[in-house]
Amino acid sequence: MELVRNVFFVGFMGAGKSTVARKVARSCGVASLDMDKYIERSCGRTIPEIFDEGGEETFRRIETDTLRELCGKDGGMLISCGGGIVKSEENRQLLRDGGVVVHLMVDADEAAARISDKSSRPLFNDIESARSLCAERRPLYEEVADFTVFTGDKDLRDISREVRRYLSQEGVICQQQG
Numbered sequence: 001m002e003l004v005r006n007v008f009f010v011g012f013m014g015a016g017k018s019t020v021a022r023k024v025a026r027s028c029g030v031a032s033l034d035m036d037k038y039i040e041r042s043c044g045r046t047i048p049e050i051f052d053e054g055g056e057e058t059f060r061r062i063e064t065d066t067l068r069e070l071c072g073k074d075g076g077m078l079i080s081c082g083g084g085i086v087k088s089e090e091n092r093q094l095l096r097d098g099g100v101v102v103h104l105m106v107d108a109d110e111a112a113a114r115i116s117d118k119s120s121r122p123l124f125n126d127i128e129s130a131r132s133l134c135a136e137r138r139p140l141y142e143e144v145a146d147f148t149v150f151t152g153d154k155d156l157r158d159i160s161r162e163v164r165r166y167l168s169q170e171g172v173i174c175q176q177q178g
């Protein structure tokens with residue numbers, strides 16, 4: 001199969017973006033990329049280390065530069081983004097212009113249950129602040145989303161199938177030419 005455009009997965013921490021991107025990629029034989037992992041590799045530091053050393057501001061600058069770089073590459077990829085990618089208008093514009101955006105909608109309580117290692121998420125503190133951050137971000141995810149999946153208690157395999165069906169219907173994933 002071939003991916004004709006980039007597909008960006010957005011949603012709150014713990015929504016399952018990386019796993020779903022990977023599963024869809026495997027089932028279609030296309031490439032996927034986890035933006036946070038890509039940032040960690042290119043900076044030689046973990047996300048918590050980047051936050052510790054330069055604060056959120058530094059991380060956001062790197063995140064925007066990375067998004068711009070990925071948008072400029074030819075060929076489609078399934079890209080899972082960090083949960084805060086939608087914070088800036090600049091990023092939202094890059095996402096809208098850069099491909100198809102899939103929002104995996106999750107609520108903070110479900111997300112908390114899914115995240116096993118909260119120490120790897122500097123912005124996931126207590127459940128109260130996660131709930132308000134999640135509520136604050138939801139309209140931003142929706143603003144950029146072409147397709148929203150309500151993840152609820154669905155398993156990640158079903159979510160991946162739903163995404164794959166949508167991408168096929170829209171002609172974003174198609175049979176390779178030639």
Ligand code: S3P
Pocket residue numbers: 011012013014036047081082083084085120121122123
């Ligand atoms: C963040 C989410 C994280 C990571 C960073 C900031 C956020 O990614 O980019 O810790 O602001 O919501 P995940 O959504 O993959 O956990």
